[in-house]
Amino acid sequence: MAFANLQKVLISDSLDPCCRKILQDEGLQVEEKQNLSKEELIAELQYCKGLILCSAPKVTMDVINAAEKLQVVGRSIASMDNVDLEAATRKGILVMNTPNGNSLSAAELTCGMIMCLVRQILPLMKDGKWDQKKLMGTELNGKTLGILGLGRIGREVAVQMQSFGMKTVGYYPIISPEVLASFNSQQLPLEEIWPLCDFITVHTPLLPSTTGLLNDSTFALFKKALLVNCACRGIVDEGALLRALQSGQCAGAALDVFTEEPPRDCTLNHENIISCLHLGTSTKEAQSHCGEEIAVPFMDMVKGRALMGIVNAQALTISFSLHTKPWIGLAEALGTLMQASGSPKGTIQVVMQGLSLKNAGNCLSPTVIVGLLKDASNHADVNLVNSKLLVKEAGLNVTTSHNPTMPGEQGCGEGLLRVALAGSPYQAEGFVQGTTPVLQALNGAAFRPEVPLHRHLPLLLFLAQPSNPAMLPTMIGLLAEAGMQMLSYQTSVVSNGETWHVMGISSLLPSLDTWKQHVTEAFQFYF
Numbered sequence: 001m002a003f004a005n006l007q008k009v010l011i012s013d014s015l016d017p018c019c020r021k022i023l024q025d026e027g028l029q030v031e032e033k034q035n036l037s038k039e040e041l042i043a044e045l046q047y048c049k050g051l052i053l054c055s056a057p058k059v060t061m062d063v064i065n066a067a068e069k070l071q072v073v074g075r076s077i078a079s080m081d082n083v084d085l086e087a088a089t090r091k092g093i094l095v096m097n098t099p100n101g102n103s104l105s106a107a108e109l110t111c112g113m114i115m116c117l118v119r120q121i122l123p124l125m126k127d128g129k130w131d132q133k134k135l136m137g138t139e140l141n142g143k144t145l146g147i148l149g150l151g152r153i154g155r156e157v158a159v160q161m162q163s164f165g166m167k168t169v170g171y172y173p174i175i176s177p178e179v180l181a182s183f184n185s186q187q188l189p190l191e192e193i194w195p196l197c198d199f200i201t202v203h204t205p206l207l208p209s210t211t212g213l214l215n216d217s218t219f220a221l222f223k224k225a226l227l228v229n230c231a232c233r234g235i236v237d238e239g240a241l242l243r244a245l246q247s248g249q250c251a252g253a254a255l256d257v258f259t260e261e262p263p264r265d266c267t268l269n270h271e272n273i274i275s276c277l278h279l280g281t282s283t284k285e286a287q288s289h290c291g292e293e294i295a296v297p298f299m300d301m302v303k304g305r306a307l308m309g310i311v312n313a314q315a316l317t318i319s320f321s322l323h324t325k326p327w328i329g330l331a332e333a334l335g336t337l338m339q340a341s342g343s344p345k346g347t348i349q350v351v352m353q354g355l356s357l358k359n360a361g362n363c364l365s366p367t368v369i370v371g372l373l374k375d376a377s378n379h380a381d382v383n384l385v386n387s388k389l390l391v392k393e394a395g396l397n398v399t400t401s402h403n404p405t406m407p408g409e410q411g412c413g414e415g416l417l418r419v420a421l422a423g424s425p426y427q428a429e430g431f432v433q434g435t436t437p438v439l440q441a442l443n444g445a446a447f448r449p450e451v452p453l454h455r456h457l458p459l460l461l462f463l464a465q466p467s468n469p470a471m472l473p474t475m476i477g478l479l480a481e482a483g484m485q486m487l488s489y490q491t492s493v494v495s496n497g498e499t500w501h502v503m504g505i506s507s508l509l510p511s512l513d514t515w516k517q518h519v520t521e522a523f524q525f526y527f
Contacts, residue, residue, distance in 0.1 A: 006071055006302050009050035012036055012057055015076055016291030019052065026299040042066045052076065052294055055278070061087040074298050074309075076290040077102055077281055078152075079232050081206050085312055092386040095311040096297060100152060101290035106280040107156035110201055110230045113254035114140070114161065116274050117199075117226045141165035146197035148213070149204035149231065150175050150185065157201060158185050169193060194221035199228065206232040212240075219244035230256040230280050238268060245270050256280055313385040318363050327357070327417065330437030331364040333453040334419040334428045335371020337442070337462070347397045347422040348372065354406050354415030361400040368419055369398060416440070425496075439502075445495035451502050463501045472501075479505060 008029040011020060023030050033044060036057050045051065045067035051059070052074045059073060064087045073083055074096040088095050116122050119137035145161050147154045150172035158168040168185045171193055180187055193200070200222075204210045214227065214236040227250055229236050238259055244250035252272040256279055268275065281290060293309070300306040307317050318324050331350075338344055350365045357364070369387035373394060382390055391398055406416065420427035430439045430453065438450035442462070451460070463475075472489065479486050488504035 006049045008048045009052060009298075010044050010048040011052045012041060012044070013052075013054040013076075015052065015054060015294075016287045018288060019076070019291035019295040022292065022295035022299060026303070028299070028302070038063060045070050050074070050298070052298065053082075054281070054290070055082065057082070059083045059088070064088050064091055064093060072096065072298070072301070074294045076294040079205060080311060081232055081234070089312045089386055090389060092381045092383040094301075094313055094316070094385055096294065096301075096309045097311055098290050098293035098309060101293040102281040102286040103152040103156055105283040105286035106153045106230055107160060108283075109256060109276070109280050110153070110157050110203075110228055111160050113228045113230060113256070113274065113276070114145075114199060114201070114226070117228070117252050117254050122274055143167070143198040144169060144196055146170065146188075146193040146200040146225075147185070148190075148193075148200065148202045150180070150187075151203060153231075154201075154203035155183050155185075157203065158183050166199075169197065190218075191221070194218055194225075195223050197223060197225050199226045201228040202231045202235050204231060204235060206234050210235050212237045214241065216240040216243065219249050222249050224249060224251045226251050227253040228255075229253075230276075233257040233259050233261065238265070242268065242270060245272050314362065316363075316384050318360070319367075319384065323356070324360065324363060326432045326435045326437050327360060327364060327415070328367050330417055330430050330432060330453060331367035331419075332371040332374075333437060333439070334417060334430060335368035336374070337371075337428045337439075338368075338419055338421055338426060339372045339374075340462075344372070344421045344424075344426070345395055347399060349418075349420045349422055350398060350400045351418040351420070352400075352402045352415065353404075353418070355404050356414040357417070358402060358404065361402060364417065365398055365400040369396075372396065442492065442500050443495065445492035445498065445500050447490060447492050447500070447502070449490070451490055459505050459507070461503045461505050463503070464498050465501065475501070475503060479503075483507075 006028075008031065009023055011030060011032045012034065014034055020030050020032060028050075031044065031048060033040075034056075036044065038057065038060070041057050042063055045063070046069065049069050049071045051070060051072070053059070054076045059082060061084045064070065064084060070093055072094045073088060075083060076098050078097055078099045080095065080097060083095060085095060118140060120135045140161070142165060144167045145158070147158055147168060147170040150158070150170040154170060154172070158170070162168055162184060169188050170180075170185050171188060171190050175187065177187070188196070202214070204213070211234050216237070219240055222244065227236070227241070236255070241250060241253055245253065252274075254274040254276075255268075256276040258268070258278075261278060281287065297306070297308045300308070307319070310317055319328050338348060348368065350361070350368050352360060352364065366384050366387045369391045370382050370384060373382040373387065373390055416429060416431050418427060418429040425443050427443060428439060429441050430437060430450070432438070433450065437453045439447060439453055440450050441447065443464075476486055485506040486503050487506060490502045492500040
């Protein structure tokens with residue numbers, strides 16, 4: 001997936017000036033426009049292939065489908081709650097974020113909210129009233145803090161609040177015991193966290209499984225705890241929170257995010273609620289970090305140097321390495337050969353051999369899919385972002401396997417890639433020769449020397465026919481009749497009574513009708 005032609009970027013939110021400067025210093029054109037309506041955003045994206053934003057505007061399905069040139073969306077914070085990630089993925093649009101830029105600022109705000117709740121810091125003297133006795137607090141030392149989500153921010157909160165003598169427990173299914181031990185926390189199931197904790201703070205992304213996670217049922221299990229949410233809107237059911245505050249089941253809450261922002265529901269003005277205006281990233285340091293952390297990876301991607309911060313296409317992450325790039329070209333080429341065999345259905349087997357390809361399956365398998373689908377009528381926009389999604393809709397199943405040992409044949413270098421259609425004779429295998437992908441065998445017939453599959457080589461026409469000495473003159477004559485030249489020619493060894501002929505031709509064949517009179521099978525393979 002190439003981004004070299006991504007020349008113009010729209011910054012649609014208030015970001016630190018360093019973001020614009022980094023992009024411009026690297027040669028990109030930058031438009032900076034804020035407070036855009038949906039219609040205005042769509043209009044701007046008719047001229048921009050990249051979009052960078054923070055909290056606004058919302059990049060909805062309508063925006064994504066209307067923005068025909070859009071290739072990349074970068075959000076300068078970790079969460080993606082204002083980007084329709086599924087719609088972007090389906091259209092093959094790469095989505096990036098900055099998972100580290102605002103971590104410390106968001107963690108510090110969370111800790112500050114805890115302090116405000118426990119010591120009632122925010123109430124001020126009004127009309128000269130001195131209601132000291134009403135503002136009785138409690139110490140943090142010895143209390144238990146439950147952290148829902150032990151990612152970067154959750155871990156930072158744990159470390160900081162432990163300095164007050166708090167015990168920290170958390171819920172994060174994907175974390176290992178070794179990582180938990182590194183910041184002195186304990187993993188517990190949710191049903192044990194609710195009745196155990198004096199404080200609960202939320203640091204999970206908004207997912208179907210976390211939407212409304214704090215609801216009437218969970219509040220009913222509270223130990224009259226204090227709740228803090230500086231993470232994502234929608235995780236706390238605000239109606240359930242109000243009911244829990246009114247009943248005393250929840251002793252107090254501090255909210256930095258709301259289902260609707262700014263909130264119009266005045267029922268949240270409960271005396272035991274502390275509210276902020278979505279200030280998790282509102283520090284000078286966080287703004288600078290986030291602006292830089294989205295601009296630098298953005299330019300690394302455009303210049304082909306590296307790929308970091310990817311949200312919806314992890315297959316791309318290793319595709320930028322010098323070792324992987326030629327294998328990417330080979331995988332797409334072999335997938336295209338399978339597609340040219342005639343709209344394959346069923347299971348496509350991707351087999352890698354050799355230690356050098358041990359961790360390449362996550363990248364090479366989706367690339368084979370790109371080759372399989374890219375010339376199909378309904379998949380013109382297939383790429384490494386959406387290939388896994390589209391292949392299922394095409395009725396294909398792709399299996400990936402790795403064998404660390406190499407086959408007995410010589411000359412395969414450090415690895416071998418094989419793509420086969422299960423239950424049929426169709427299979428192609430190749431390897432990388434230096435930096436050039438080459439085809440070693442097709443349907444069991446080996447090529448000596450191998451067929452180069454580099455993109456700068458001419459169009460390749462693959463033909464299978466019983467061995468016939470008159471084949472080459474016949475082909476040259478047919479090409480001349482069509483006004484074309486043969487630029488290269490190779491044949492395979494005989495396999496099952498057939499020989500494969502591979503010709504580099506000067507232009508696309510106008511029709512296969514004439515050729516079908518002379519060959520039993522025809523593939524067209526275009527670069």
